[in-house]
Amino acid sequence: MWDSLAALAQGFAVAVQPLNLVFAMVGVLLGTIVGVLPGIGPALTVALLLPITYKFDPAGSIIMFAGIYYGGMYGGSTTAILLNAPGESASLATALEGNKMAKAGRGGPALATAAIGSFVAGLIATLGIALLAPWLVEIAVNFGPEDYFALMVLAFVTVSATFGDSPRKGLVSLFVGLALGLVGLDKLSGQARLAFGVPELLDGIEVTTLAVGLFAVGEALYVASRRRHEPETLEAVRGSLWMTRQDWRRSWKPWLRGTAFGFPIGALPAGGAEIPTFLSYSTEKRLCKHKDEFGKGAIEGVAGPEAANNASAAGTLVPLLTLGLPTSATAAMLLAGFQQYNLNPGPLLFAEKPMLVWGLIASLFIANAMLLVLNLPLVGLWVRLLAIKRPWLYAGILIFAVTGTVAAKPSPVELAMLALFGLMGFVMRRQGYPIAPVVVGLILGPMAETHFRRAMQLNLGDATVFLQSPVSATLLALALIALVAPIALDGLRRFKSAED
Amino acid sequence: MSVIRKTFGMAGAVALAVALAAPAAAQLELRIMAPAGPGGGWDQTARAMQAAMVASGAAKSVQVFNVPGAGGTVGLAQLINAKGDGNQLMVNGLVMVGAIITNKAPVTLDKVTPIARLTGEYLAIVVPASSPIKDAKALAAAVKENPGKVTWAGGSAGGVDHIAAALFARAAGADAAKINYIAFSGGGEALAALLGAKVTAGISGYGEFEGQIKAGKLRLVGVTSPNRLAGVDAPTLKEQGLDLVIANWRSVMAGPDLPADKKAALLAAVEKMAKSPAWAELLKQKGWDDAYLSGDAFAAFLKEEQARVADILKSVGLAK
Numbered sequence: 001m002w003d004s005l006a007a008l009a010q011g012f013a014v015a016v017q018p019l020n021l022v023f024a025m026v027g028v029l030l031g032t033i034v035g036v037l038p039g040i041g042p043a044l045t046v047a048l049l050l051p052i053t054y055k056f057d058p059a060g061s062i063i064m065f066a067g068i069y070y071g072g073m074y075g076g077s078t079t080a081i082l083l084n085a086p087g088e089s090a091s092l093a094t095a096l097e098g099n100k101m102a103k104a105g106r107g108g109p110a111l112a113t114a115a116i117g118s119f120v121a122g123l124i125a126t127l128g129i130a131l132l133a134p135w136l137v138e139i140a141v142n143f144g145p146e147d148y149f150a151l152m153v154l155a156f157v158t159v160s161a162t163f164g165d166s167p168r169k170g171l172v173s174l175f176v177g178l179a180l181g182l183v184g185l186d187k188l189s190g191q192a193r194l195a196f197g198v199p200e201l202l203d204g205i206e207v208t209t210l211a212v213g214l215f216a217v218g219e220a221l222y223v224a225s226r227r228r229h230e231p232e233t234l235e236a237v238r239g240s241l242w243m244t245r246q247d248w249r250r251s252w253k254p255w256l257r258g259t260a261f262g263f264p265i266g267a268l269p270a271g272g273a274e275i276p277t278f279l280s281y282s283t284e285k286r287l288c289k290h291k292d293e294f295g296k297g298a299i300e301g302v303a304g305p306e307a308a309n310n311a312s313a314a315g316t317l318v319p320l321l322t323l324g325l326p327t328s329a330t331a332a333m334l335l336a337g338f339q340q341y342n343l344n345p346g347p348l349l350f351a352e353k354p355m356l357v358w359g360l361i362a363s364l365f366i367a368n369a370m371l372l373v374l375n376l377p378l379v380g381l382w383v384r385l386l387a388i389k390r391p392w393l394y395a396g397i398l399i400f401a402v403t404g405t406v407a408a409k410p411s412p413v414e415l416a417m418l419a420l421f422g423l424m425g426f427v428m429r430r431q432g433y434p435i436a437p438v439v440v441g442l443i444l445g446p447m448a449e450t451h452f453r454r455a456m457q458l459n460l461g462d463a464t465v466f467l468q469s470p471v472s473a474t475l476l477a478l479a480l481i482a483l484v485a486p487i488a489l490d491g492l493r494r495f496k497s498a499e500d
Numbered sequence: 501m502s503v504i505r506k507t508f509g510m511a512g513a514v515a516l517a518v519a520l521a522a523p524a525a526a527q528l529e530l531r532i533m534a535p536a537g538p539g540g541g542w543d544q545t546a547r548a549m550q551a552a553m554v555a556s557g558a559a560k561s562v563q564v565f566n567v568p569g570a571g572g573t574v575g576l577a578q579l580i581n582a583k584g585d586g587n588q589l590m591v592n593g594l595v596m597v598g599a600i601i602t603n604k605a606p607v608t609l610d611k612v613t614p615i616a617r618l619t620g621e622y623l624a625i626v627v628p629a630s631s632p633i634k635d636a637k638a639l640a641a642a643v644k645e646n647p648g649k650v651t652w653a654g655g656s657a658g659g660v661d662h663i664a665a666a667l668f669a670r671a672a673g674a675d676a677a678k679i680n681y682i683a684f685s686g687g688g689e690a691l692a693a694l695l696g697a698k699v700t701a702g703i704s705g706y707g708e709f710e711g712q713i714k715a716g717k718l719r720l721v722g723v724t725s726p727n728r729l730a731g732v733d734a735p736t737l738k739e740q741g742l743d744l745v746i747a748n749w750r751s752v753m754a755g756p757d758l759p760a761d762k763k764a765a766l767l768a769a770v771e772k773m774a775k776s777p778a779w780a781e782l783l784k785q786k787g788w789d790d791a792y793l794s795g796d797a798f799a800a801f802l803k804e805e806q807a808r809v810a811d812i813l814k815s816v817g818l819a820k
Contacts, residue, residue, distance in 0.1 A: 141696040185570075188683050190602045190657030190818050199577065202570040202603055269692035323695065323712075325688040409537075409568060457682055458651055458698055 007354050008130050011362030014355075020063045024363065024370045027064035031071020032375065036079050037404035045072030062360055066367035070118075073313065074371055077114045077306060082107055082385055083397050085216035085404075089207040089443050090273035090309045093281040095215060096436055097294065097301030104297045105238025107383040112243045113251045113299055114306040115375055120252075121259040121307035122368040125314030128263050129321070129361060137322045140268050145454035146465045148270055150475035152448035155275045157479045158282040159440055169433045177441020180205050187446070188453050200413035209405055210442055213418045214435045216401045218425020220394040225426070227390070241380055251303040254284050258307030266315020269325055270451070273312040274443050280304035314364070321357055528559040528769050532752075533590040535575025537568040545619065545750050546591045548782045549773065556776030558769040571599025571658075577607045582755035586762030589615065589770075593750035594660050597802075597809050601819045602658035609806065611756040613763060614799045616770045619783065620747035620791030622725040623664050624706040625737070626718040628697040636722035636740040639701060640672035647678040653690040653699040657683040658818045660748040661703045663809060664724060666816045668703075671742040676815045694718060705748060706732060707787050749791055749805075751798065767795055 014020065034045045046069050080091040081098035094114065101110040128136075160167075160174060183194045184204030195201040243251070261276040261283070284300040285291070294301060319325040386393070405418050428435055459465040466472050530553065534546035543566060550562040567575035572592055579590045590612075600608055627633045633642065643650045647669050654661030662683065666676040682699065684690035691709075694702040695717055702709070702718070706729065712718040720734040724746045728736060737744045754766055773779055774792045783790055793801060813819040 141692050144696065144698050185603070186657075187685065188657060190662075190683070192603065199570040199574045199603070199605065203568075270689050319688065319692065323691070325691050325695075331688070410566070411569065411574070454682055457680060460649065460680075 005130055007358040008126075008362060010355065011358035011360075012366070014059055014359050015063060015362040015366045020060055020363070021366070021370070023060045023064040024067040024367050025374060027067020027069075028071040028074075028367060028370050028374050029067075031068035031073075032075045032078070032371075033071075034068075035072035035075020037075075037400060037407060045069070045075070059359060059363075062356075063363040063366065066360070066363045067370060070364070070367045070371045073310070074115065074118065074375060077118075077309075078111065078382060079400070081110045081114065081302070082382060083216060083400065084219055085397060085401055086208075086211045089211065089439070090277055090312075091305075092211055092274070092436065092439055092443075093277040093305035094302055094309070096281065097298050100295070100297030101299065101302065102297075102383070102386060106297060106299075107386060108237060108241035108379050109243045109247045109299060110297075110302050111379045111382060112376060113247065113303045115372055115379075116243075117251065117255045117258065117303045117307040118310040119368055119372050120255045121262060121309075121311040122314060122365060124256075124259045125263045125311045126361060126365045129314060129317055133318045133322050136264065136267050136318050140319055141323070143268050143270075143471065144469060145451045145458060146469045147471040147475065148268075148451040149448060149455055150466065150469075150472040150479070151265075151271075151275065152444055152451060154475050154479040154482070155278055155444060156448070157482045159278045159444075160437070166432075170437050173428070173433050173435065173437035174441045177438035177443075178445040179441075180210065180438070181442045181445030181449075187450055188457070198413060200411055204446070205417065205442060206409060206414070207439065207443055208408060209414055209417050210421050211439050212401045212405060213421025214425035214428070214438060216397050217418060217422025218429055218435065220398050221422060221426040222429045223390060223394055225430075237383060241383070247299055250290075250299050254280070254300045254304035255307040257283060258304040258309075259311040262308035262311030262313075263315045266312030267318040268315075269319050270447075271312065271315070272328065272447075273309050276308040276312045277305040278440060278444075280308040310368075317361070317364075321361075528765065529587055530559045530562045530769070531588045532562060532564050533575050533579065533588065534564060534566050535568070535572035535579075535590060535592060535596070537566060541750065542572065542591045542593065544786065548779075548786065549589075549591070549618075549752070552776055552779040552782055553769065553773045555778035556773050558772040558776070570603050570605070572596040573599055573603055573605040573607060576600070576605070576609070576612070579753070579755050580607050580611050583757045584759060584762070585755045586758060586765060589752050589754055589766065591750060591752055594663075594748050594805065594809070597806055598658050598660070598663060598813060601810055601813050604819075609753070609802065613754040613756065613758045614795075614802050615752045615754055615763075615766055616774065616794035617749050617751040617791050617798050617801065618770075618774060619788040620749040621705045621707070621789060622723050622729060622747050623661065623703055624709050624713075624720055624732075624734075625668070625722050625724075626694065626702045626709050626713065626720050627700065628694055629717055629719055630697055631700070631719065633700070633721065634719070636735075636737050636742055639721055640668070640740075640742055642700070643669050643672045643679070644674045647674040647676075648680050650680060650701065651699040652679065652681045653684055653693045653702040654681065654704055655683065655690070656685065657681070658813060659683075660746070662816070662818075663812055664744070664746050665703050666812050667744050667746060668737070668742065670812070670815070671737070671744045676812065677817055679816065681816075747789075747791065750788075751802075770794065 031045055046065065076086070076088050076091045077094050077098070080086040080095035082102050084095055084099040086092045086095040098110045098114070101107060160170060183201055185191070185202050186193055192202055258276070258280040261280045262273070265271040265276045266273065281301055281304060284304040285294050288294060288298060288300050290298060316328045316331045320331045388396070401418065402415065405414055425435055455465055456463065466476060532546045532549055534543040536542045546564045550564050553559040553562050567578055569575070572595065575590060576592070576596065579588070582588050597609065599605065625636065625639070627639065633639050639650070652665045654665060656662070662681050665679055665681050669676045669679045682693075684693065690702055690704065691712065693699050695712065701721075706723060709718055709720070713720050720732070722737040722740055722742070723729055723732060723734055724744055725736055726738065726745050752770060754763070771794060780790075810819065
């Protein structure tokens with residue numbers, strides 16, 4: 001363990017050389033600029049910009065790479081908060097409260113808590129990698145499909161409890177999302193479902209196309225339809241541009257809890273970044289002392305999911321570095337970064353090339369810090385975006401949404417889908433249906449199905465496996481409690497008040 | 501400032517080197533389609549071709565573009581519209597042969613003009629280190645006894661790994677329709693299932709498993725090559741009495757109805773690239789095996805593979 005810390009310190013010594021800091025800065029800047037396009041998440045940002053890094057020496061290139069990665073991630077949060085256009089599935093939860101805050105003139109604190117929360121999560125998770133990686137990875141590979149399925153069930157239950165005022169409308173939205181999740185080739189049998197002979201639909205519906213369509217395009221249409229009723233411009237800044245003392249007090253716990261969700265789940269080979277952000281969002285909503293603010297812009301709802309998102313990204317480094325398992329699109333891009341130097345991450349990498357591994361971890365951290373240095377002063381500039389007249393602002397959002405979608409998947413079918421989802425978002429908004437559950441359904445549905453069927457296949461059709469595995473049984477029990485407890489408590493309260 | 505100057509300086513030097521390396525004879529201005537998203541095997545092949553063709557002077561300029569979707573069949577449909585176009589190539593491979601059948605694609609490879617097979621990668625079959633199965637014979641015996649009880653981890657359904665697992669079952673004398681194949685997306689998840697000993701066996705390109713095999717976490721029971729692979733300490737399946745040879749090959753094709761002179765020009769350009777030191781260097785760097793086979797010989801090979809894949813996909817129930 002002390003060896004790891006010493007190696008980490010050496011890694012830092014390399015990363016803080018002045019030229020390397022310049023590389024980090026350039027990377028963060030480039031990453032942020034490309035990452036603000038909705039539809040372009042950090043993995044794609046890195047893919048697009050990776051060739052630039054080939055031109056430098058190994059250390060400089062990896063540091064720039066890390067900068068691009070964090071810049072891309074932060075760019076995604078920025079558009080989620082300011083424009084309500086989550087650039088990737090992991091910043092969906094951020095958009096929910098973040099955009100409400102921005103519209104209430106609190107975009108500054110929302111961006112700040114996202115940046116600082118990411119930094120705090122990055123700091124803790126980097127230490128986590130140094131101290132816990134070998135131990136955590138043992139648990140992670142023993143996580144079977146039945147355990148993943150139980151985790152999804154828990155996520156479904158807790159998330160659906162946070163769907164807003166009407167559970168009926170929330171569930172309708174969720175089921176629309178689950179139905180959309182069925183479109184495409186069935187992963188296990190290779191058979192097409194609901195594709196109607198359109199080859200582009202065989203790959204399923206892209207989460208970002210749905211999210212950008214429902215959130216950004218739908219909102220643009222909605223705002224246009226209500227133009228007469230609303231003022232021409234939004235108030236960009238109301239109160240302080242910075243986080244107030246109260247904002248800090250309300251943010252630090254969600255940062256820590258978000259990290260606690262994100263890091264371990266990110267370390268699971270099929271964990272991903274979505275589930276921890278959803279879990280963090282619903283936990284914060286439940287624990288928040290200002291419950292009435294949720295849905296209107298509660299800072300906890302930005303702080304928690306952003307920390308969870310960043311911590312899970314660090315978590316994916318655990319299986320990548322210790323076992324050579326690239327478990328996310330981003331990790332696969334990191335792998336490509338390693339392969340530039342003919343290095344193949346695997347179980348022997350830590351032993352054979354400790355300097356490079358720790359140098360990478362240190363530079364990820366430096367890049368994260370650089371992000372803070374570079375972007376916090378820019379917060380004031382970003383929020384001015386909202387002071388643009390509405391017709392201009394929303395026209396700009398539409399252009400952003402379309403270019404981002406086309407850049408990610410250049411196809412007319414994709415554009416048609418974006419328009420269709422935009423229309424759907426508009427209708428849902430008018431009728432008071434929440435839109436987030438649709439995206440949640442699209443993300444979690446296929447994951448849950450795949451893991452359920454894998455578990456059944458591996459256990460030759462024996463469904464009792466879900467209760468035999470201790471992890472799965474525990475998670476399912478938690479899900480049951482989460483489902484029953486509110487109803488039971490409610491019943492108890494009524495019973496008591498009837499007694500009185 | 502220094503960074504900017506350095507970037508521009510490098511770019512300038514590269515452009516100059518490229519300009520000097522390309523002889524005046526090469527007038528081809530090519531567009532190569534990767535019928536998949538950026539980063540995958542076909543995209544990497546297209547981009548490697550781009551680099552090698554320009555460096556070897558096989559073409560004056562090469563542009564790579566991506567048309568992702570449906571196992572490459574969206575891109576294939578587009579290539580079929582490029583009738584007689586002597587400036588466009590498309591990268592594809594065994595995976596597309598399977599995808600056309602399983603996706604019931606409205607387009608097939610019958611219309612396009614096969615140019616050359618470029619690379620190949622043989623598959624490896626592994627078991628967790630803790631498994632009682634020591635070699636391919638033991639695995640074959642287990643499959644023969646009860647094919648449903650042997651769980652396979654590999655890539656997407658109907659892909660090369662799935663096809664190979666089905667062929668293995670058939671070679672072992674079992675019913676290929678009964679295999680219990682679990683499709684994982686991306687290498688990481690399948691590897692995790694193997695390391696956690698959740699599945700009986702795994703099947704994928706050798707490179708995918710190399711690190712784990714060397715670290716002693718996975719046991720290599722056989723490779724699907726005709727002869728032993730250099731630097732790989734494992735017998736072939738053939739040596740162990742299983743008649744199975746399969747490689748995940750990648751190739752390059754041109755549009756339909758290509759005039760003879762344009763076809764000859766493309767064949768010559770690809771040949772020049774495939775024989776160049778720049779290409780050899782790229783193959784080494786990416787860990788791909790050279791499997792160059794061009795023109796009619798490749799067309800004949802393609803026909804055989806199409807028939808074999810169609811047959812095995814039918815027998816596992818993925819195609820009718």
